[in-house]
Amino acid sequence: MNIEEVKSTVKTQRISAHSHIKGLGLDENGVPIPIAAGLVGQENAREAAGIVVDMIKSKKMAGRAILMAGPPGTGKTAIALAIAQELGSKVPFCPMVGSEVFSSEIKKTEVLMENFRRAIGLRIKETKEVYEGEVTELTPVETENPMGGYGKTVSHVIIGLKTAKGTKQLKLDPSIHESLSKEKVEVGDVIYIEANSGAVKRQGRSDTFATEYDLEAEEYVPLPKGEVHKKKEVIQDVTLHDLDVANARPQGGQDILSMMGQLIKSKKTEITDKLRTEINKVVNSYIDQGIAELVPGVLFIDEIHMLDIETFTYLHQALESSIAPIVVFATNRGRCHVRGAEDIISPHGMPMDLLDRILIIRTLPYSKQEMTEILKLRAQTEGLSIDADGLTKLSEIGAQSTLRFAVQLLTPANLTAKVNGRSSISKEDITEVGSLFLDAKSSARLLSQHRDKFMK
């Protein structure tokens, strides 16, 4: 199995509407602080989410599922993303939307399986041959570009490394120069270079450079002990999906095929069930030998009512497996049909047997005051200024329709404010855009008034 060059395949998150959320905002006893970490109100759901985070961290949750249920715009997606923030970057969090499973090219269950594996982490401990130390010298040596043309290229890099026991000067390949600049290595940093792969890892700044009055958030590390060239235990965090991808990639050295592979960047590679079984086998033996540790993360499936009976059954079965993440569902549906089984009406559009094994967290509609606070936060993160009257008007609109609609009015209102020569959004701007755009409820009212004039 190839674990040398595993690249992370973390999905980019749908957070643009939630960029103000930094965590669950709980105190040290797990009790929600009314306004903290970008979250306002919704105290019960946040406290419950905090308990879930604790259970995930103590690994008591794997293979279980949570459902966030509540009316639209009550912060279900927001709280799920806050859970991700609380878990930190070492625990995998894979967000997806129910409708993602419907693709004409890939099987529904395949999409689910891929995301399942993105949500299961593996922490691998390996002993590697490394060069480690504080950088005392870093000089790229340049020569004329051998291809002709202007400019110079780096022919090699001279780097000096110092430990408590000695110093060493290394002459390195130019490709390592790139990794050095990618990690932003400077003289005075403590780094290690893997002897086999040439991968560079910056560990922090040497603590001999620490001053008493440092404002920067820099991590200081002690000067490494031992020799510069040594064996070291290296920890790598990957997901099962990372391993699938790394091992599915066509292998080989500098042949034409791999050159092509570099040219066609977004080349799709096939991950087969056979490959997965193979990888699971290796992973299990790594776990038995104590080289690797399983880190069950979170699979977040938003808009769960979009899934159909087939995918629900598959999910139910996958949750039973020994390697399973924690699944967090979210939906704003009450009782409705389960897709693909139109004769079954069930709470939240989910089959009863699956619903039975799930813990449900409720989110409730916001008070006007809470809405005002959330809108204030949103305006701040978008860099908009809004006066007190504007804010009141906007939260009134939010109370009549939904919070999401009110949040969405902020940007157009800012535009009309600019057109009218104002630097901050006022009540008039809100009224103006409020009359130009409709929310779902008023649009439905319009629809029923003019039903006969719409296309059938």
Ligand SMILES: Nc1ncnc2c1ncn2[C@@H]1O[C@H](COP(=O)(O)OP(=O)(O)OP(=O)(O)O)[C@@H](O)[C@H]1O
């Ligand atoms: N308690 C809160 N504190 C701060 N911001 C919030 C809070 N609740 C919701 N928001 C913000 O309000 C907007 C709507 O919330 P969100 O998208 O989480 O609702 P939802 O419950 O997922 O709705 P839907 O059912 O329509 O998916 C988002 O921009 C979100 O970040």
Ligand SMILES: [Mg+2]
């Ligand atoms: Mg949502």
